[in-house]
Amino acid sequence: MKDILTQLNPVFDHRNRLGIMSILAVNDWVDYGTLKELLNLTDGNLASHMKPLEAAEYVEYRKQFVGRRPQTTYAATAAGKTAFKAHLDALELMLKFGK
Amino acid sequence: MKDILTQLNPVFDHRNRLGIMSILAVNDWVDYGTLKELLNLTDGNLASHMKPLEAAEYVEYRKQFVGRRPQTTYAATAAGKTAFKAHLDALELMLKFGK
DNA sequence: TGCATAACTTTGCAGAACAAAGTATTTTGA
DNA sequence: TCAAAATACTTTGTTCTGCAAAGTTATGCA
Structure with a gap:
């Protein structure tokens, strides 16, 4: 469990940032106002x-x-997508802990 | 997306509390020291x-x-398990947003 | 001329998370 | 037997976050 916790990325460790990345993971170039x-x-x-x-x-x-x-638009970088996926994998692992 | 955000439970909105609930969701009566x-x-x-x-x-x-x-031991209540599941469902919904 | 819009930055505050130290009771070890 | 350890907290104090609200810059529109 400890090692899973260290795999959670502090940068994503917030509901709004999870939201931003969820949107940008599947939609490229979303504008400021829409976000x-x-x-x-x-x-x-x-x-x-x-x-x-x-x-x-x-x-x-x-x-x-x-x-x-x-107009400012945002997109996730390749690194961002990779890191986000890793974060979600760690999350999932943690949530399944013990099962 | 907005309505999903409101379904996230603030009480669970923290890595350590997610960890606690993940453990207690599947293990009844876990003691203080172990947690x-x-x-x-x-x-x-x-x-x-x-x-x-x-x-x-x-x-x-x-x-x-x-x-x-x-020794103090902890377990999730029925309400706790239900609320946690609802939180995870909302989380999942959010993470799949757009797909 | 003046209000609106886009995209920020700055400011100030309230609440959260954390470590560390303190507390009470009991137990174990030298 | 006397000090140190363990259990399960509470208290204290500091730092960090997240937030709203106001300020900023550069247009655009009526």
Whole structure:
């Protein structure tokens, strides 16, 4: 059990970050507003959750203009997808502990 | 997605509490020392995680003597098992979001 | 001219998690 | 017999998080 716990990735160890990664695991280039809406987060709150994910290079962003308004979109990197999968595997292992 | 998020139970929303419930979901009457050891927690830390679980009546305890030493053992209540399962179902739903 | 929108950053606070130390009782070992 | 250990906590104090709310910059629209 101890060794499973160490395999849980602290960066993903939060409901909102799990949510972000769940979305980005299957949808490339999701925009800021959509993420905010889906997860019911305030502007600042979403930014503060994206920061550690970006810092770990688990997500990347693209800034573009739609019409003439700026738009930021996010996608999970390959490393992000791998790390997320590893986290979920550890989670699953832990939840099945003892069975 | 929003409605899934609200189904996540805040009481379980922590790696150590997930660990505790994973153990108690399949093992009745696990003693304090074993939980502490398995989860790599300090005395005080385990106590502080058990408290909200007890308060929610998700776990119950039994105090007895083994030899002549006191021993506290814990088990998940029926309500605890149900709530935990609901939490895991919501988690799974969230992680599969978009697929 | 002024309000709106997008995407943040900054600020400040309240609550959580943690380690470490303290407590009570009993037991074991030198 | 006297000190140290074990069980199961509680208390204390600090650090870390997460959050809302407000501020910021750069357009866009009416």
